[in-house]
Amino acid sequence: MWSMGQVIAYLRVSTQRQQRSGLGIEAQRGAIERFAATEALAIIGEYTEAETGKGADALDRRPQLAAALAAARKAKCCILVSKLDRLSRDVAFVSGLMAQRVPFMVAELGRDADPFMLHLYAALAEKERRLIAERTRAALHVKRAAGAKLGNRTNLRSAGETGRAVQRQAVDRFVRSVLPTLDAVRNSGAVSLAEITTALNERGVRSASGGRWHRSSVRNLLIQAQSRV
Numbered sequence: 001m002w003s004m005g006q007v008i009a010y011l012r013v014s015t016q017r018q019q020r021s022g023l024g025i026e027a028q029r030g031a032i033e034r035f036a037a038t039e040a041l042a043i044i045g046e047y048t049e050a051e052t053g054k055g056a057d058a059l060d061r062r063p064q065l066a067a068a069l070a071a072a073r074k075a076k077c078c079i080l081v082s083k084l085d086r087l088s089r090d091v092a093f094v095s096g097l098m099a100q101r102v103p104f105m106v107a108e109l110g111r112d113a114d115p116f117m118l119h120l121y122a123a124l125a126e127k128e129r130r131l132i133a134e135r136t137r138a139a140l141h142v143k144r145a146a147g148a149k150l151g152n153r154t155n156l157r158s159a160g161e162t163g164r165a166v167q168r169q170a171v172d173r174f175v176r177s178v179l180p181t182l183d184a185v186r187n188s189g190a191v192s193l194a195e196i197t198t199a200l201n202e203r204g205v206r207s208a209s210g211g212r213w214h215r216s217s218v219r220n221l222l223i224q225a226q227s228r229v
Helices: 016-021 023-038 063-075 091-098 114-144 154-186 193-202 215-227
Strands: 003-013 042-050 077-081 103-105
Touching: 003 023, 003 063, 023 042, 023 077, 042 063, 063 077, 091 154, 103 114, 114 154, 114 215, 154 193, 154 215, 193 215
Parallel strands: 003 042, 003 077, 077 103
Antiparallel strands: none
C-alpha cells in the first residue's frame, strides 16, 4: 500500500552551471518544502538532477530521476516536484513516467491532481509551446523584414500564471466535452473499464493527447467526471 504521508523530492535544472549557482534549485526546494509543510508531508529523500542536450528526456539520461523512482518504489511513497516541467516538457516522457506506477505529486497543481490531469496538463503545455513557438517565429520574421528592433518586455511571471490558469480551464473544457459521449456509452451498457475504453475508441473519441484511450486514462476520466456531478 502506498504511503500518502511521505514523499521523495525531485529537483531538476537544465545545466550544470544552474546547479552550481543554486538559483533554480533553491526556488524549487522552497516550493516543495512549503507545499510539504502545508499538506503535512514528510520529505524522506531528495534527488537533484542537472541535465542538458538532446536526449535528456530519456530515463537513462536522468540517473537521479531513476534513483528517485527506485527509492519511491521501495518506500511506497510519492515523488514530489515543484512544477510539472521539472519532470519533463515532453508529453510522451511524462506518459512513460506515469507507466512506472509510482505516484507523482506536483506542488504547483495541488495534491488532487491525478495522473489523468498531469498527462492532460503536459499535453496542453506541449501543444501551447509549439503554437507559441510558431507564432513567435512568424512574428519575428515579419519584424525583421520591416527592420524593427527586437526585444521582449513581457512580464514572465504574470504570463506564466495566466498560462497555468488557461491550462486548468482547458482541462475542465476537455472533461466536460467528453461527458455527453461518456454518458451515452455507459447508458448503452458499457460498464467495465475495458468496455468503456473500447466504446470510446470505436466512436473515434480522442483522448487528451489526441490518441487512443486506455484503461488508465478512462479510469481517471471517470474520477474527473464524478467530481463534476
